[in-house]
Amino acid sequence: MSFDLPTIDELKRSAESGQRITPEDVSVISQAESELTGSGPVAGGPAATAQSLAMKQMNFDTKLDEISRKPQSHITQEDAREIQATEGRAFNKPPGVGSVSAQVRSIANRNTALGLPPVAIDGPTYVTKDDASEAQHMESMIYGGQNPRGGMAAQMQSAADKIENVRRSSQESL
Helix, strand or coil, X not given: CCXXXXXXXXXXXXXXXXXXXXXXXXXXXXXXXXXXXXXXXXXXXXXXHHHHHHHHHHHHHHHHHHHHCCCHHHCXXXXXXXXXXXXXXXXXXXXXXXXXXXXXXXXXXXXXXXXXXXXXXXXXXXXXXXXXXHHHHHHHHHCCCCCCCCCHHHHXXXXXXXXXXXXXXXXXXX
C-alpha cells in the first residue's frame, strides 16, 4: 500500500496558507505514519506536527468564539493581544493586514480611543450630595483650600445635583 505522507514543512506551509487541519486529517496522517514505521507515530514527525497545528487551530477557534460573544464596545487590547498570539500559532506565521486579529485590534484601538469599555466599580452607582461634599472637603485640603474648576469634586457635585433633579421630577409627576 502506498502512502502520501506530508512532510513537516508541507504541513507548516499548508497552515501558513490558511488551510485547516482537521482531526480527520490528523487521524489519516497518524495511521499512515504508523503503517510506515510499524511502531506508531514518531515524536516530532508529521503526525505530531499535524496534531499540534490542529490543536492550535482549535484554540484559535475557541478564543475567536469567546471574543465574538462580547459586545464590540467591550473588546480590549488584551483581547487583541490574545487573539493575535493564538492566530499566529494556529497558522504558523504572524497575522497580517486584514487578518482576524487585525480586525480585533482595530476595534480595541477604537474602544481605547473612546474610553471603552466602561470601567466597572465596586462602589455605589449613584453619587450622593454627601459623597460630593466629602470629595470637596478632601480636594480643598489637597489644593490648599481651593477646589479646582472642573475637578473631581465639582463633577461629583454636578452628578449628585442631576440625580436629585431626576428624583424630584419623577416624584412630582406622580
